[in-house]
Amino acid sequence: MQQQWYQDTAVNSLGQNLHFYMETIEVSRLTGLAFYTAGEKRYKGERFYWQNREKTMTLVGLGHAYTIQSETSQHRFDEVEAKWRSLTKNGDIQQEQPPILFGGFTFDPQHQIAGEWTGFPDAFFALATFQLVIQQDKAYVNLHTVTTEPQTEEQLQVLRQERDTLIQLAQETMITMYAKPEIIHYFEPHKEAYLASIDQVTALIKEKQADKVVIARSLALQFQEPVSTSQVLAQITEEQPESYLFGLEHQQLLFFGASPERLVKVQDRHAFSSCVAGSIKRGKTVAEDEVYGQRLLNDAKNGGEHQYVVDMIAQTFQENCLDVTLPSSPTLLKIRDIQHLYTPVEGLLKEGATILQLAKSLHPTPALGGSPRQAALEAIRQYEPMNRGLYAAPIGWVDAQGNGEFAVAIRSATLLQDKAYLYAGGGIVADSEAQAEYEETLVKFRPMLRALGGQLHD
Structure with a gap:
């Protein structure tokens, strides 16, 4: 046709x-x-x-x-x-x-x-x-x-x-599973600066200068030879089927990932978003996984982080949409390596509202920036020892009719020929501990690290 x-x-x-x-x-x-x-x-x-x-x-x-x-x-x-x-x-x-x-x-x-x-x-x-x-x-x-x-x-x-x-x-072309690339070296850039930043940010929060600040870090990999972008996309497609899968080339750079989190979707003027914040690892058995899930649902720290996101996204939808609906409590969003607290939000776009205007209002949510937004961003600029680029930012599409969808670009990495940089972060509140936050990022590195041929052990 x-x-x-x-x-x-x-x-x-x-x-x-x-x-x-x-x-x-x-x-x-x-x-x-x-x-x-x-x-x-x-x-x-x-x-x-x-x-x-x-x-x-x-x-x-x-x-x-x-x-x-x-x-x-x-x-x-x-x-x-x-x-x-x-x-x-x-x-x-x-x-x-x-x-x-x-x-x-x-x-x-x-x-x-x-x-x-x-x-x-x-x-x-x-x-x-x-x-x-x-x-x-x-x-x-x-x-x-x-x-x-x-x-x-x-x-x-x-x-x-x-x-x-x-x-x-x-x-x-028959797409077969590529052999995973060979990592010859990996290191944690700015590890000490990252750990110090957690203490600096918790002190700032205790002084009531912010409620929550998300601090991220990177993991750098060196490969034996340049890695094919088709190779890593094939791997994440195979290993992370329950996520948004994306890859964007810009000259020599490929930014790719498998995100569990929708920022916003618009279809025929109907708008949808997802509140995803608060996380815990998956269990090795069904029973253990259930225990971890219930622990997450009942955890006050994670519940508080999640509520910041719900309040902010709900307010944005109230300003831009009619007939806004959202559940009264979160459920669990389970993906291969991690489970999150999850609350969906939806509504009907008001006259003049668009998907890009919603994305502008929503980014960054408290799950990726913090709360209040401006204070959190200022703290990130001061203490976070890396440039996020597209990490934790909106990535997606819009068509000529105004339909589209943007994911939050987490569980992501940058590939530059024979090098890669993986990104992960977590929400810092008054009682956050640097070592616990560090260990949480190790869990969040796993999807991209596995796709690139590496492994982190508990």
Whole structure:
């Protein structure tokens, strides 16, 4: 099935006319990882991968038809939304599968510590040249091109041929489980500074300068040789099926992860979010797992952390939505290595509210920043010994109709050829202890460490 070309024009920041063309075809026998891998040679550094928790949507992008970047830290959400709206201004693109913008916002543009994230924009989003969406047992490949000059039929035919070649290559590719990479060295950057920061932040909280501050740290790995991005995405897809799976390439960097946490989803004006805060490890037996779960449900410290998140997200939804609903108490969200306290929130968007405006209001939640927000961010800037980049920040997609979904980019890592940096953090309150917080991060490192060939023991 082949759709008609969609054509439109927009104006970029230089005042130039942009000509936007799109074509959609339905395909069969195509998997997301195979399509991602098919773009390795031609589009390495310009690919993305996404799969939602329910496994009802897979999104893959190869190449950049159009990118939106922002260095205006105070207005980056608004800038991304305005540029995307300008490109898709009619909003009624009559295609079976609309164009999708995928990317993320860094956690805190004001945190300027040098490191692996140096040079990464405050916001980075891409409309793929070739976009695959698998949804409801159907697969569609979009071809997008955005140019300052109208495309000739000959130029469009070249793109069609390349699309068909990529599809054929993906259909012929058998994705097998790669051998895990060989780690030759790993170390904990700023470990002593991290432990000291816990004591510094608890003292600040005892002085009533904040209620809760989330402090994170990293784990660095060195490999025998450069690691394939397809390799690590295949591993997390196999090992973390109950999570949001994502990978975003930016030049030589791949940011990837398996997050349990939705920040916000919008579908046909219905908005959804998840309050996920408070955690404990999984048990080795069903009985032990149940004991840990009940301990978490009854723990005052974790319950207090969770309530900060519920209160903040509920308030944001009340301001932006009608008919807001949420349960009166949390349940358990269990994934492979860890279990969390979990409370879902939903509502109907008010007139003028959008998914990017909700993401702007929600980020960072108390689960990833702290409470009150500004005091917590100032404490993170002062005491946290690393630059988070996209870690703990919104990553996801929005389409031309305003539907979309963003996850909170936790249980994540950055891959830079033969090096990787894993990230984990925890909520610090007045009675937090540095060693206990350190041990909690070890549990949170496990999903990415396992995918990269390492192991941490209890």
